[in-house]
Amino acid sequence: MLRLLSAGESHGPCLTGILDGLPAGIPLCSSDIDAQLARRQRGVGRGSRMKIEHDHAQITGGVLSGQTTGAPLALRIDNLDHRRWREDIAPLTVPRPGHADLVGALKYGYRDLRRSLERASARETAMRVALSVPCRLLLQHLGVTVGGYVVQIGPVRVPEPPVLESSTANDVLLKRMLSAEASSVRCYEPATAAQMEACIEQCMHERNTVGGVIEAVAVGLPPGLGSFVQPDRRLSGRLAQAMLSIPSVRGFELGSGFASAAMPGTQAQDPYFLDGETIVTTGQHSGGLEGGVTTGAPLRLRVALKPIATTLRSQDSVDLATGQAAPTRYERSDFCHVPRAVPIVEALLCIVLADALCEKLGGDTLVEMQARFASLRTARLSQLPMDNQPWRFGYE
Ligand code: EPS
Numbered sequence: 267m268l269r270l271l272s273a274g275e276s277h278g279p280c281l282t283g284i285l286d287g288l289p290a291g292i293p294l295c296s297s298d299i300d301a302q303l304a305r306r307q308r309g310v311g312r313g314s315r316m317k318i319e320h321d322h323a324q325i326t327g328g329v330l331s332g333q334t335t336g337a338p339l340a341l342r343i344d345n346l347d348h349r350r351w352r353e354d355i356a357p358l359t360v361p362r363p364g365h366a367d368l369v370g371a372l373k374y375g376y377r378d379l380r381r382s383l384e385r386a387s388a389r390e391t392a393m394r395v396a397l398s399v400p401c402r403l404l405l406q407h408l409g410v411t412v413g414g415y416v417v418q419i420g421p422v423r424v425p426e427p428p429v430l431e432s433s434t435a436n437d438v439l440l441k442r443m444l445s446a447e448a449s450s451v452r453c454y455e456p457a458t459a460a461q462m463e464a465c466i467e468q469c470m471h472e473r474n475t476v477g478g479v480i481e482a483v484a485v486g487l488p489p490g491l492g493s494f495v496q497p498d499r500r501l502s503g504r505l506a507q508a509m510l511s512i513p514s515v516r517g518f519e520l521g522s523g524f525a526s527a528a529m530p531g532t533q534a535q536d537p538y539f540l541d542g543e544t545i546v547t548t549g550q551h552s553g554g555l556e557g558g559v560t561t562g563a564p565l566r567l568r569v570a571l572k573p574i575a576t577t578l579r580s581q582d583s584v585d586l587a588t589g590q591a592a593p594t595r596y597e598r599s600d601f602c603h604v605p606r607a608v609p610i611v612e613a614l615l616c617i618v619l620a621d622a623l624c625e626k627l628g629g630d631t632l633v634e635m636q637a638r639f640a641s642l643r644t645a646r647l648s649q650l651p652m653d654n655q656p657w658r659f660g661y662e
Pocket of ligand 1: 276313315316319383386387388389390392513597598599600
């Protein structure tokens, strides 16, 4: 339903983006977008490029008098660093392991490796964060809140939190989002946040980089987003695709994810129980999706980010210009991008969920979508009538 395209190099004049398929009537101004862009720029462990850029999105299409019109949204973000890259650029011929340098030359025949990094750079995520903002606002107008926090930096992890109770899960998760935003490493647990900060500082001192794990959450979702009737309509797969498209993401899990592989089957499911007339489930293990469809429980996913591949200490490589073994040459980079990546993970979650809601609700305007949202089936017993009769397939 939503189609997103971006263009632009990391050190070129600007990033350009288009998001097509938004309903009309979502209030949107560039300061809403800039607030999310600013979130993406702060956090312990960032590199010096973030001191140069002060990201601002210029809206150049799709918003009239402060509201989306239903036409494609068009945005532009200038790269302030571009002015330093207008003259002769030093050749880059030693591919950096873990970056797209070598595969770009193999695939596109580039004769200088900077051509690979210009587009493979995570700079592009600024535009995806910007384009996600009307999606986040659409979700908010439907009562859905998306947030995220860091649960691991290097070996430092938040202590395993107690199992979520369905009656308090939303409140607990909303509190975590708020506390994380007040932390320089975006971790909701203060003692662990201090250890994470120390871990990042230690890694900078050792001239190294460090990765981590982010948990993203959506609360207030209706049941029934996504489908199991075709594999490509499973929301779980659509989320995995989106999350694995973030540079440096190497792992994805929903709910108990990889840990559930070690659990007996009786302990790896979320039981159903009645709360008055309504069937409820915590989503603790499922992550809020069963059969690739939302259950109405909070959606919880995790992504693992490998450490940034650009390191102050050189790595073994080969100079393609001389054909000799050669060390990589350092250019500035982040030391730990994990706190800064939380808004990126949230952004992609917002885009996938807004897409699924547009699919489920249809409608050309926000108001139409709100009315349809209010009439969706809930898990009340009265809305789940069963025939309770023998039946037949009825094929010839
Ligand atoms: C990046 C390398 C660094 C990061 C950049 C992503 O840029 P530079 O090579 O100019 O120092 O700062 O991230 C951004 C510019 C950004 O806006 O997030 C990389 O190699 O992916």
